[in-house]
Amino acid sequence: MLSKTLHISSSPHINKGVSTDMIMRNVVYALLPVVLFAVYAFGINALLVITTAVIASVLTEHALCRWSKQESTVSDWSAVITGLLLGLTLPPIFPLWMTFLGGVLAIALGKFVFGGLGYNAFNPALVGRAILQAAFPVAITTWHPSFLEDRFVSISKSVLAFPFAEPFVDGISGATPLSAFKFDKVTTDSADLALGLISGSIGETSSWIIALGGIYLIYRKMMDWRIPVTILVTVFVLSGILFLIDNQLYPSPLFMLFSGGLMLGAVFMATDMVGSPITPLGVLVYGVFIGILVVVIRIWGGLPEGVMYAILLGNALTPQIDSLIRPKVYGTKKIKV
Amino acid sequence: MLNLTANTFKHGVHPPENKEETNGLPIRQFPFAPLIILPMQQHIGAPSQIIVREGQEVARGQLLAKANGYMSVPMHSPVSGKVRKIANVPVISGQMAQGIYLEPFPFSSQEVIEGNPIPLSASPEEILQGIQDAGIVGLGGAAFPTHVKLKIPEGKTCEHLIINGIECEPYLTTDHRVMLEQADDIFMGIRYLLKVTGAKGVIIGIEANKQDAADHLSGRIPKDLPVKVQVVPVKYPQGAEKMLITSLLGKEVPSGGLPIEVNAVVVNVATTAEIGRLLPHGQGIQERVVTITGPAIRKKGNYLIPIGTPLRYVLEQVGASENISEVYMGGPMMGVSASNLDISIVKGTSGIVVFGDNDIKKTEKIYPCIKCGACVDACPIFLNPSKLGILAKFEAYETMAEDFNLMDCFECGSCSFVCPSNIPLVQYFRLSKGIVRKRKAALQT
Ligand code: SF4
Ligand code: SF4
Numbered sequence: 112m113l114s115k116t117l118h119i120s121s122s123p124h125i126n127k128g129v130s131t132d133m134i135m136r137n138v139v140y141a142l143l144p145v146v147l148f149a150v151y152a153f154g155i156n157a158l159l160v161i162t163t164a165v166i167a168s169v170l171t172e173h174a175l176c177r178w179s180k181q182e183s184t185v186s187d188w189s190a191v192i193t194g195l196l197l198g199l200t201l202p203p204i205f206p207l208w209m210t211f212l213g214g215v216l217a218i219a220l221g222k223f224v225f226g227g228l229g230y231n232a233f234n235p236a237l238v239g240r241a242i243l244q245a246a247f248p249v250a251i252t253t254w255h256p257s258f259l260e261d262r263f264v265s266i267s268k269s270v271l272a273f274p275f276a277e278p279f280v281d282g283i284s285g286a287t288p289l290s291a292f293k294f295d296k297v298t299t300d301s302a303d304l305a306l307g308l309i310s311g312s313i314g315e316t317s318s319w320i321i322a323l324g325g326i327y328l329i330y331r332k333m334m335d336w337r338i339p340v341t342i343l344v345t346v347f348v349l350s351g352i353l354f355l356i357d358n359q360l361y362p363s364p365l366f367m368l369f370s371g372g373l374m375l376g377a378v379f380m381a382t383d384m385v386g387s388p389i390t391p392l393g394v395l396v397y398g399v400f401i402g403i404l405v406v407v408i409r410i411w412g413g414l415p416e417g418v419m420y421a422i423l424l425g426n427a428l429t430p431q432i433d434s435l436i437r438p439k440v441y442g443t444k445k446i447k448v
Numbered sequence: 449m450l451n452l453t454a455n456t457f458k459h460g461v462h463p464p465e466n467k468e469e470t471n472g473l474p475i476r477q478f479p480f481a482p483l484i485i486l487p488m489q490q491h492i493g494a495p496s497q498i499i500v501r502e503g504q505e506v507a508r509g510q511l512l513a514k515a516n517g518y519m520s521v522p523m524h525s526p527v528s529g530k531v532r533k534i535a536n537v538p539v540i541s542g543q544m545a546q547g548i549y550l551e552p553f554p555f556s557s558q559e560v561i562e563g564n565p566i567p568l569s570a571s572p573e574e575i576l577q578g579i580q581d582a583g584i585v586g587l588g589g590a591a592f593p594t595h596v597k598l599k600i601p602e603g604k605t606c607e608h609l610i611i612n613g614i615e616c617e618p619y620l621t622t623d624h625r626v627m628l629e630q631a632d633d634i635f636m637g638i639r640y641l642l643k644v645t646g647a648k649g650v651i652i653g654i655e656a657n658k659q660d661a662a663d664h665l666s667g668r669i670p671k672d673l674p675v676k677v678q679v680v681p682v683k684y685p686q687g688a689e690k691m692l693i694t695s696l697l698g699k700e701v702p703s704g705g706l707p708i709e710v711n712a713v714v715v716n717v718a719t720t721a722e723i724g725r726l727l728p729h730g731q732g733i734q735e736r737v738v739t740i741t742g743p744a745i746r747k748k749g750n751y752l753i754p755i756g757t758p759l760r761y762v763l764e765q766v767g768a769s770e771n772i773s774e775v776y777m778g779g780p781m782m783g784v785s786a787s788n789l790d791i792s793i794v795k796g797t798s799g800i801v802v803f804g805d806n807d808i809k810k811t812e813k814i815y816p817c818i819k820c821g822a823c824v825d826a827c828p829i830f831l832n833p834s835k836l837g838i839l840a841k842f843e844a845y846e847t848m849a850e851d852f853n854l855m856d857c858f859e860c861g862s863c864s865f866v867c868p869s870n871i872p873l874v875q876y877f878r879l880s881k882g883i884v885r886k887r888k889a890a891l892q893t
Contacts, residue, residue: 118773119785121875123861124801125463125618129822131815131868187815229816229869335821389821389834433835440853441690441829442703 134333135188141324142195148320149313153203154262156270157313163207165194167214175223189228196236199314204255204267208274213239233426234383318374325378334382337394342377345402376418386426393436401425457694459828460683461862463618470741471621473749480527484550484756485537490794491585492592493519504531509560521583521593524732526754527552542787563730572644582726583733588716589778591796598644607711609647613654614687617779620799622737625750626718627661631668636724645713650675651696655682685860689714703856744769744804753793760789771805781861815869823863829856833863833873840876849884
């Protein structure tokens with residue numbers, strides 16, 4: 112005789128089997144090759160910076176959840192992503208104490224104050240990075256050559272600097288390919304750029320490895336391909352037109368694609384689901400907007416690199432895009448705004 | 449607007465079909481249970497009115513309760529036996545409702561008593577009356593009285609009669625078997641339906657995973673009937689009336705409107721077969737085809753089960769395992785969880801899907817909405833379930849209804865199915881719709 116109490120649930124009683132923590136975990140997988148290459152290129156310093164950023168983010172997330180008496184959300188992996196992305200946007204010899212501070216602020220001000228995962232208007236890693244940029248303008252533009260002989264044995268003094276001590280300058284300030292072009296009109300070979308054989312921030316160097324991570328996520332249907340594609344196409348087309356107008360004044364479109372943080376930003380940061388529009392058409396507008404801003408900031412703005420601000424502005428525009436661009440509801444005539 | 453993705457609707461999802469275990473099994477007659485429990489409300493509308501007394505002996509097919517008004521249907525006895533008790537019976541919601549307990553005579557036959565036959569030459573009104581008298585409701589699961597649905601409103605015309613053989617719910621193979629085994633009944637039903645609707649053409653819509661049924665029916669279309677079988681790609685929720693109309697006719701049913709607004713009437717294929725089977729004999733519904741399946745069932749199959757057969761008896765007969773944990777009446781996408789095993793098979797029961805303790809149904813942990821957009825890409829009505837879900841949390845029901853078309857949601861479950869954060873979106877929307885309806889009603893009085 113069957114006499115069990117039955118479990119009741121609301122329909123539907125099955126689901127696709129893709130969960131949010133699974134998506135986040137896969138983003139981490141996709142980022143790992145980028146991290147590995149960065150460590151290969153910049154050595155032990157980069158490893159320390161990335162690790163510190165991740166630890167800071169995860170600890171902050173855990174502490175804030177505890178403090179606000181919620182269940183810890185560390186297991187959804189989103190804090191790990193924030194830490195990895197923050198680490199990858201910093202210069203390879205960025206002082207660890209600043210890195211740690213960046214991780215704390217990214218989670219606290221970029222995510223927690225908005226209400227945690229899903230409610231953050233901006234990409235938390237970029238919020239952290241933007242604050243660091245404002246607070247430590249020199250340290251954050253102090254670059255370091257890649258593939259140095261001693262990169263696996265020596266730790267830069269700058270990395271281990273004590274908090275608030277005068278930074279040791281053993282890097283080179285302002286010598287990334289983008290700033291070299293912007294301020295001195297020196298171009299770097301695009302092939303070297305794409306392969307990562309140049310200096311830059313930790314994860315900005317090898318565009319191909321970043322693109323591969325993106326392709327993996329797109330293949331797993333865990334990333335909206337439209338975002339990186341529209342951003343990259345917009346940047347390419349716009350800078351291509353400028354290049355055709357004057358190839359002395361403006362950089363080549365390939366150089367634009369493969370330099371700076373564009374690939375990392377377009378593939379891993381602009382695609383943050385929370386800060387990007389929800390409809391396919393909205394995503395197109397968002398991508399084109401970010402692409403235009405990247406070109407405008409890089410060429411006419413006061414900064415050599417504009418990807419970070421372009422994405423933050425794109426995030427800021429997202430709620431407007433979502434409320435303006437709405438598909439026509441089935442069986443209705445006009446679109447409500 | 450030009451429909452570029454012709455032959456199907458836009459959006460929707462592809463849940464695993466899980467039909468292969470039962471779609472090859474012929475319909476089998478189920479034995480009579482020792483006790484039949486018949487709730488009086490098995491349809492949308494007013495409960496049927498009981499006209500028998502306790503202790504009375506009844507024959508299989510005899511009228512037990514009459515329709516209570518236009519928006520109601522009568523109930524016939526599924527067995528020959530004795531009225532044991534007229535009292536409240538358990539229903540799926542976990543509550544009790546008025547009903548009849550019937551005790552079948554031992555070894556009672558499957559013979560059904562004849563009533564007043566409704567010939568094809570009868571007038572449309574007589575046929576509609578006959579459909580009501582037979583107690584026919586939508587057998588696809590909705591259980592809406594069929595005669596009400598078939599009544600063409602003043603000033604409207606029906607061009608297309610659509611026979612719904614889509615059966616897009618995973619696991620269910622009821623309609624599939626009916627199409628393979630009851631072709632004659634279906635075409636007879638279509639004759640009656642053509643008469644009452646005045647339709648000029650008939651399309652039988654079938655999904656590509658039932659090609660054998662499509663071929664079977666195509667080969668048997670009577671020469672004098674304007675019937676076309678149309679096979680459409682497999683996609684959930686294509687069996688929903690609106691989606692099916694879009695797939696077959698390329699038109700959208702206006703928001704809040706009925707299919708007749710685009711000159712169409714949609715009738716489920718099993719309902720059609722039942723009309724064709726019952727009307728020539730003036731009989732009423734006594735049984736229906738039910739797919740019984742799921743990981744926790746040993747003797748899966750398609751069974752012809754007397755209405756009112758208790759669920760517990762059904763599950764014992766088909767060898768349900770001891771550790772069953774969830775029982776869905778209907779498919780896994782839109783079916784309702786049974787709260788207990790004392791409820792019975794009703795006219796709208798198209799399937800019973802049973803899961804055991806160890807069968808993974810879904811991951812349970814709920815995360816916040818990460819705005820991934822999967823729900824937006826899934827919703828066949830083009831709503832924004834993410835936004836609606838957030839608004840529901842803030843109890844902003846008016847905004848949901850007025851600015852975000854909540855009332856157009858028909859609870860198909862596509863959004864919840866794809867949501868990686870496992871947000872119970874459909875549950876929110878069902879509750880929100882209820883609240884909006886109540887508030888509207890309160891305003892009107
Ligand atoms: S349940 Fe409602 S909101 Fe969700 S997909 Fe179906 S119609 Fe859209
Ligand atoms: S599918 Fe779920 S998590 Fe994704 S946008 Fe919709 S509600 Fe949010």
